[in-house]
Amino acid sequence: MTPVVDAVVVDADVADRIHGGWLGRIAGNMLGKPVEQGEVWTRARIDRYLRRAGALPLTDYLPEPADAADEADLRPEWRDCVRGRIDGSCRDDDVDYTILGLDLLTAHGFGFTTEQVGQLWLLRLPYLQTFTAERVAYRNLADGLRPPLTATRDNPYQEWIGALIRADVFGLTSPGRPRRAAALARRDAVLSHTGNGVYGAMWAAALVAAAFTAPDPRAAIEAAQAVIPASSRLARTVRRVLSLHTAGLPWSDTLDVVGQETAQFGWIHTVPNAAVITAGLLYGDGDFSRTVALTVRGGLDTDSNGATAGAVAGVRCGAAALPPQWAEPLADRVRSAVFGRDGARISELAAETVELARAAE
Template structure:
C-alpha cells in the first residue's frame, strides 16, 4: 500500500474512533433507543476513553522494548505496570495476573465478564499494524484478547481486527464483515449474532425493526456483552451505507455500550474513507491525545497525529511471537454450606470447595428452601475495603455476624465499580480473618444459584488478590 495513503487511513482510524467514542460516552450503559444526531453535550476536547487508552499503552510498551515483540506476556506485563482501571474483566484479569495466573487463563479463569467488550475495543492497533493482512491482524489480536477474555469476548477482538485490516484495502462493508467472520468459529454465538443482524437488515432495513429484533434476542444483564453490541455495530454499519454521521449515530442510538459501538464504527469508516469524516465532528474534539487518569507510567504522543506516525513506524518492525502453552490450577474458595427450609437452623453443614470466586451451587434447590454459605476472607492490612456478594437471587449478607446488606432478586454485574444496589458494602476492617455469610433465597425454579464473591481495596476498587480463603 502507498505509504501516504496508509498513514492517512491510520489517522482516519483514530480520529473516527475518538469521534464515535466522544459521541457515545454520555449515554454509555443507557437503554435505547436514543435520538442523537450530534454530540450532546458538545465537547471542547475528545472524551478520554479506555477504547483508545489501552491501545496507546500497548503501542508505547511494544515500541519501547529493544525488540518490538507482540505476545500475551508482554501485554500482561503492561496491564500490571500501566493500567489502574478497576472495571469488570480488566480488574479480574489484573487480579489473576497478580495471583500468578498467566494468559490465556488470566482471561478465562473465574471471570464473569469473559464476553464483555473490553478487548473488542482494542482491535484497531492490530489492524493498523497489519493493514490488508486479516490473518496476521487476527493472530495479533488473539495475543491481546486472551489476557482478559475468553470465548465470544475473545473472538470479538479477533473478528474486528481482521475486519478492520481488510478495510485498508476493501471498500465494501459486507465484504469486510465476511472477512472478519472467517477468522472466528462458525458455531460461536458472536458469529450467529452478526449473521442475525445481516439477515434482519435484509428483511427490513429500518432502525426500529432492527432494534426490536436485536433486543428481543440478545438483550443482556451486562450492557457490555459482545453478543448484543456486535449485532448493534453491524446494524449501524449497514443502515449507514457508508455515511459516517448516520452510521455512528445509528450505532449509538441502539443504546448499550454506546461509547464502544460508536468508537468502533467510527474507526472502521475512518479506515475505509478518512476523507468521509465531516469537519463538524472533528472541530470540537481537536487533535490532542487525551488519556484517562487510570493510565500511568507512560508518556503518550501529544497528538493523535503523532500517535498515527508511531503506529506507521512500528508496522515495519513488530514481531509476532506467541507464547508457549502454560499449565494452570484453579485457586479454590472454601465455604461451609447448608440447604434448609426457611427459618430452620437444624440442618447439618457441609464443607464445599468452589473453583473460584465466580461459582454455582451444583444442584437445584428444593422448592422454598434457602442456601446458606459461610465464606472466610483475610485482610492483611487494616483499612477501608469493599466486600461484594453479587447474585441474581434474593440474598441476605452478614459480615462478622452483622447485617451488611440485603436485596430482592435482580441483575448481576459483579464489578466493584458498578455492582447493583445492595450487593456490596464499604467497611473498615482490622487485619486478620473475617466471615461472610450469604443466605440465598427465592431461587428461580429450575435454576441453580450462582454468585460472585470478593474483596476490593476501598481506594482503588481493585480486587484484593487471594482474599478469599
C-alpha cells in the same frame, strides 16, 4: 462470499486512513460517552433525548440535555463531551487500550507474548482505570497468575466487550490483512477473556484491517466473519444482522429482532454489542456521520460501539475527508490514563501507527 483482501503498501493514502481510524475511534467514543449505561439509556430513551433537543437526524456530537431528568442520568463527564463544549478528548478506557496496544507493539514488536501484555498493564495502566474482565485479570496478574489462568479465575466477565475494545490497533497496523490482525488480537485477548470475548477481539481487529481494502462495509464485515468460528454465538448473531439487512428490514426493526434474540446477555456482553456495531456499519452505508450516529443510537455500550464503528468508518474515509464537526473539536489532543501518554497528539499516535504498519509490510 468473503471478499479477497490483501496487504497494502503503506503509502500516503493508507497513512491518511490510519489517521482517520484514530480520529474516528476517538470521535465515536466521545459521541457515545454521555449515554454509556445501557440499562438506563435505552435506544428509545436516547432518541427521546435527541428529539427534545431538536437533534434528529444526529449529525454531530450530542447536544446538551434539554431537561433535568436527562442531565441527572448522563455520565459525569458529559459536559466535556457534548457539542460546543469539547476541547480535546475525554479520558476513556476505549482509547487507553488503543494507546497501550501501540506501546505494546513499539516495545515488543508483532511477536509479543500474552505475558508481555500483562507486564505492560502492570507498568503503564493504573488499576483503578480498569473494569470488569480487565480488572480481574489485573488482580490475577498481581497475585502471580499467568495466562490463561488470568482470564479464568474468579472472572464472570470472560465474554464481555473488554477485549473487543482493545483490538483496533492490531487492525490499524495490519491494513488489508484481517487474519493477521485477528491473530494479534487473540494473543492480547486471552489475557482476560475466553470464548466469544476472544472472538469479539479477533472480529473487531479483522474488521478494521479489512476496511482498508474492502469495497464497502458489508464486505469488511464478511471478511471479519471469516476469522472467527462460524458456529460461535458471535458469528451467528452477526450473520443474523447481515440477513435482516439483506431482507430490507429498517435499522430499528433489525435491532428489535436481534435484541430479542440476545436478550439473555447483559448490555456489556460482546454478542449484542457486535450486533449494534454491525447494524451501524451496514445501515450507515459508508457515511461517517450516519454510521457513528446509528451505532450510538443503538444503545448498550454506546461509547465502545461508537469507537469501533468510528474506527472502521474513519479508515474508510480517511482523516482528510472526515467531517470537520467530528475532528476539529478534538483539537488533535487525547487524554489518557496510560503513563506518559496523557495529552498526546492524535496525529503523532497515528504517525507512530503508520511506522509500525510499514515495518510489518
